[in-house]
Amino acid sequence: MALTELFSARKSCTTCPYCGVGCGVAATQALQPGDGDPVIRIQGDEQHPANHGKLCVKGSSLADTLGNHGRLLKPQLHGSDCDWDTALDYAASKLRATIDEYGPDSVAFYLSGQLLTEDYYVANKLMKGFIGTANVDTNSRLCMSSAVAAYKRALGADAVPCNYEDLDEAELVVLIGSNAAWTHPILFQRMQAGKARLVVVDPRASATSEMADLHLAITPGSDGALFNGLLHYLTEYGALDQTFIDNHTEHFTDALYAAAEWTPEKVAEYCSVALDQLLAFYELFRSTEKAVSFYSQGVNQSSSGTDKNNSIINCHLATGRIGKPGCGPFSITGQPNAMGGREVGGLANMLAAHMDFSDDNINRVGRFWQASNMAKGPGLKAVDLFDAIDSGKVKAVWIMATNPAVSMPDARKVAAALRKCPTVIVSDCVGDTDTARCADLLLPATTWGEKNGTVTNSERRISRQKGFLEIPGEARHDWDIICDVAHRLGYGEAFDYQHPVEIFREHAALSGFENNRAQTRRAFDISALAEISEQEYDHYFTPVQWPVNADNPDGTPRLFSDGDFFTPNGRARFIAVDPQCPKQATGNQYPLVMNSGRLRDQWHTMTRTGRARKLLDHSEAPEVHVHPQEAQKFGIEDAQLVRVESETGQFFGRARVTASQKPGQLFAPIHWSDSLAHNATVSALAVPVTDPFSGQPEFKQMAVNIEPLKAHSYACLLLRTSTATELHSRLQAGDRLLEDTILHWYRVPVEGGYRFELALKQQPDWQAIADKLFNLSGQQLNRQRLQLPSGERWLLHSEQMELLVFTSADWQSLPDRKTLEDALNKPLPEVPAQLLQNVPAGAQMVCTCLQVSRKEIEAAIADGAASVDELGELLGCGTNCGSCKPEISALLNTNLAVAVG
Numbered sequence: 001m002a003l004t005e006l007f008s009a010r011k012s013c014t015t016c017p018y019c020g021v022g023c024g025v026a027a028t029q030a031l032q033p034g035d036g037d038p039v040i041r042i043q044g045d046e047q048h049p050a051n052h053g054k055l056c057v058k059g060s061s062l063a064d065t066l067g068n069h070g071r072l073l074k075p076q077l078h079g080s081d082c083d084w085d086t087a088l089d090y091a092a093s094k095l096r097a098t099i100d101e102y103g104p105d106s107v108a109f110y111l112s113g114q115l116l117t118e119d120y121y122v123a124n125k126l127m128k129g130f131i132g133t134a135n136v137d138t139n140s141r142l143c144m145s146s147a148v149a150a151y152k153r154a155l156g157a158d159a160v161p162c163n164y165e166d167l168d169e170a171e172l173v174v175l176i177g178s179n180a181a182w183t184h185p186i187l188f189q190r191m192q193a194g195k196a197r198l199v200v201v202d203p204r205a206s207a208t209s210e211m212a213d214l215h216l217a218i219t220p221g222s223d224g225a226l227f228n229g230l231l232h233y234l235t236e237y238g239a240l241d242q243t244f245i246d247n248h249t250e251h252f253t254d255a256l257y258a259a260a261e262w263t264p265e266k267v268a269e270y271c272s273v274a275l276d277q278l279l280a281f282y283e284l285f286r287s288t289e290k291a292v293s294f295y296s297q298g299v300n301q302s303s304s305g306t307d308k309n310n311s312i313i314n315c316h317l318a319t320g321r322i323g324k325p326g327c328g329p330f331s332i333t334g335q336p337n338a339m340g341g342r343e344v345g346g347l348a349n350m351l352a353a354h355m356d357f358s359d360d361n362i363n364r365v366g367r368f369w370q371a372s373n374m375a376k377g378p379g380l381k382a383v384d385l386f387d388a389i390d391s392g393k394v395k396a397v398w399i400m401a402t403n404p405a406v407s408m409p410d411a412r413k414v415a416a417a418l419r420k421c422p423t424v425i426v427s428d429c430v431g432d433t434d435t436a437r438c439a440d441l442l443l444p445a446t447t448w449g450e451k452n453g454t455v456t457n458s459e460r461r462i463s464r465q466k467g468f469l470e471i472p473g474e475a476r477h478d479w480d481i482i483c484d485v486a487h488r489l490g491y492g493e494a495f496d497y498q499h500p501v502e503i504f505r506e507h508a509a510l511s512g513f514e515n516n517r518a519q520t521r522r523a524f525d526i527s528a529l530a531e532i533s534e535q536e537y538d539h540y541f542t543p544v545q546w547p548v549n550a551d552n553p554d555g556t557p558r559l560f561s562d563g564d565f566f567t568p569n570g571r572a573r574f575i576a577v578d579p580q581c582p583k584q585a586t587g588n589q590y591p592l593v594m595n596s597g598r599l600r601d602q603w604h605t606m607t608r609t610g611r612a613r614k615l616l617d618h619s620e621a622p623e624v625h626v627h628p629q630e631a632q633k634f635g636i637e638d639a640q641l642v643r644v645e646s647e648t649g650q651f652f653g654r655a656r657v658t659a660s661q662k663p664g665q666l667f668a669p670i671h672w673s674d675s676l677a678h679n680a681t682v683s684a685l686a687v688p689v690t691d692p693f694s695g696q697p698e699f700k701q702m703a704v705n706i707e708p709l710k711a712h713s714y715a716c717l718l719l720r721t722s723t724a725t726e727l728h729s730r731l732q733a734g735d736r737l738l739e740d741t742i743l744h745w746y747r748v749p750v751e752g753g754y755r756f757e758l759a760l761k762q763q764p765d766w767q768a769i770a771d772k773l774f775n776l777s778g779q780q781l782n783r784q785r786l787q788l789p790s791g792e793r794w795l796l797h798s799e800q801m802e803l804l805v806f807t808s809a810d811w812q813s814l815p816d817r818k819t820l821e822d823a824l825n826k827p828l829p830e831v832p833a834q835l836l837q838n839v840p841a842g843a844q845m846v847c848t849c850l851q852v853s854r855k856e857i858e859a860a861i862a863d864g865a866a867s868v869d870e871l872g873e874l875l876g877c878g879t880n881c882g883s884c885k886p887e888i889s890a891l892l893n894t895n896l897a898v899a900v901g
């Protein structure tokens, strides 16, 4: 419907709920005449300094992820709906009884970088000030904790020096363990629009490395050696800023001493990169003053991630490339509010507002909060926390906005620990997650589009998330739920907030409380916002970078310009780094290194992005990337189902045979879970080894084995929602008939229902399955058969088209899924076997926005299209959000190379 036909439209400016770029979003809600649902239009906010109006494919598809389907709309106690009073009384009484009997350290909160700052602040205050334990950890432990620990060691504070304009101005950007083209797309577009040369350090080829001037495919986990080598090279070739080193740093000689043995020759061998490539990188870094190091999970998710971060920071301190435009060590945050969580002190080893557990700080925060029962010291970090739940030391846990049964290392053990934990409370906006299944009490939370508060992005910029949708069912805001429980625990006075601005003001006041050189000088200070009015907060909040205080009332785009750091003596610290190998070592039993990470169009455990059908076009199934040589060695064919095994668990997925991997290494996306597929939780493979300083787990180097799985045949089932739900719950419950028949499954939401893809162990008795599971009341399934050179295909369907089953000897030769999906909502064709005709097999979608497939792009290249722009003009691909441009460019490179070669 054209907007002109709508009689009213309301625009609200908010912030994207996905990655740490923190793009501004303008949501227009247009009411339709009559009773039609409002039409939501999502666009980039042109005024927002993070994105200037642009959005990537996840952001621009936000409207497709809204709606009540699958939402948790009422509290549920032991699987049954209940009212809020019952739910909150239960939560409070269980917490109180556990604390009374076993002490405050027997309870814990596990929070998330996807909460708003206001939610985070009250959760942290309740636990650390009133319940009296610091057992408050967060999924940021799995994400940013090594970056935090390294910044604190080097700079004296968890303070990101850089900002996004540095990316525009840089002449060199070194992306280390970052696939920014997919994970921080708008920043990657900024880098490409800028003048910087790009160097990518990543063991595998990615969409990001495809666009780089230089790609160093180093041995997994060898980054510490690479940057020790760089420090050594910079020293040898006279690139040190000796004045900066002398005046503003300490321990330089220790770091240099540790780096001394890392000659280019030794590094090249250790990291398995060609010496000339290595020298090209070192020389580029040496000769480019404006150099940004942009790093993420490839270095953080490591058992020596803090040291790796410091090895990078060392090179910036040695060259004085920090606190100046266009340069700096830039740790990029993953989640939309990972930074906000760090600000409030949501990690178990922090107290609040960048204060640790020194006696002075405990006293200071205790006075500010007027707290009755301050925590005395650090609490349990995520891995230790779930171990303590497993061993029974922690007996009640409240999990908010995260899915640890999927995302924690040794995920199976985490789920089992939760199942036996006496009290598990889960606050989520959706009802069916792997973690929710372990809960005693489920609390329906509001989510993006409904929530109201602040988030801080990767460049320390605080922006507003604003609610513009009606709150569905009985969902409530996370901060409000926490405060209600605090009231029931008897701490009402300290949690008497009516509006998030009141929490924000208190948070801002705490950040400035006794924050000066004489007492504790803390980087995080937003005291200038402590008096903000509700009107300003709701209507005139300009995104601003902290510190925002009396000295910098308009915020601070760049830190450390004066060379003054947050250490006691004001000097930044070099850290001597002794590079370590991954702790999950390969050997005979587990000879391969398994890497894990993100896909372009999905967000984590897919509870939101998985709702948008089009976001599954890019990749719809759990998969494992394998080098052709390795595939041959293990007898694996492309698209075949494989089983990956480690010391802790197993993972099933389809093989993607690709030279983007190196031999000896595998890669799997992290997004699938037991709710969406069978045995598809990658983190089940991770042995929970952690970094000694940060406690961050090693997710990028898991030691595994792989084997092909032979299926008898494959089937694709199309089911209306109710039938699909029935099948899903029987699959989850371990129905015997299904278990005997099905080797692996995954599901995809389609219009009107779901498509299930099955790999089968034996010829299934569909009639028995249908009779038993779908209540067809004796109605016979109709059968059609088509004999093709590739084997036979079957179509089975019920009279009401409740169930359509297509089977075939191999997965790829089943008909095109889009055509089949359409059949679910149409009357059966007169000759049903038509549906079995050889419609082209599923074409991978490259441009999700304009629905342009790889096949179409390749055909256009074959017809002479020779640039991304030309393809955009011809097919439209890449002309909306631009997230797919790196892939289009890669297709051009390969296809033109083939044409020329």
Ligand SMILES: Nc1nc2c(c(=O)[nH]1)N[C@H]1C(S)=C(S)[C@@H](COP(=O)(O)OP(=O)(O)OC[C@H]3O[C@@H](n4cnc5c(=O)[nH]c(N)nc54)[C@H](O)[C@@H]3O)O[C@H]1N2
Pocket (backbone or CB within 6 Å): 019, 020, 058, 143, 176, 177, 178, 179, 180, 182, 183, 184, 201, 202, 203, 204, 206, 219, 220, 221, 222, 223, 296, 297, 298, 299, 333, 334, 335, 595, 596, 597, 598, 599, 600, 601, 602, 603, 604, 700, 701
């Ligand atoms: N599309 C999408 N975007 C996201 C997210 C999402 O779920 N989907 N999640 C957000 C979150 S929370 C985060 S934390 C970020 C993560 O953002 P990134 O860190 O960019 O994403 P990952 O895919 O986890 O890993 C990045 C790269 O590290 C590489 N790597 C693996 N081992 C090594 C190594 O030993 N050394 C080096 N140098 N590199 C290595 C991997 O091959 C991978 O390409 O993404 C954010 N953005």
Ligand SMILES: Nc1nc2c(c(=O)[nH]1)N[C@H]1C(S)=C(S)[C@@H](COP(=O)(O)OP(=O)(O)OC[C@H]3O[C@@H](n4cnc5c(=O)[nH]c(N)nc54)[C@H](O)[C@@H]3O)O[C@H]1N2
Pocket (backbone or CB within 6 Å): 112, 114, 115, 139, 140, 142, 143, 144, 297, 301, 334, 335, 400, 401, 402, 403, 404, 406, 407, 408, 427, 428, 429, 430, 433, 445, 446, 447, 448, 451, 478, 596, 597, 598, 603, 604, 605, 606, 607, 608, 670, 682, 683, 686, 699
């Ligand atoms: N193997 C492997 N494992 C990894 C990683 C990896 O690279 N490899 N990466 C790690 C990293 S960096 C991260 S950040 C984690 C992410 O892992 P998780 O945090 O476990 O994943 P999400 O799917 O983001 O979980 C967020 C949950 O919060 C819910 N939710 C959304 N909005 C709200 C809200 O406003 N309130 C409430 N109460 N709930 C809400 C969502 O429905 C969802 O269930 O995974 C980690 N695990």
Ligand code: SF4
Pocket (backbone or CB within 6 Å): 016, 017, 018, 019, 020, 021, 022, 023, 051, 054, 055, 056, 057, 058, 059, 060, 183, 184, 185, 186, 187
């Ligand atoms: S880059 Fe994409 S996912 Fe990240 S904040 Fe911007 S629109 Fe959202």
Ligand SMILES: [Mo]
Pocket (backbone or CB within 6 Å): 142, 143, 144, 334, 335
């Ligand atoms: Mo993350």
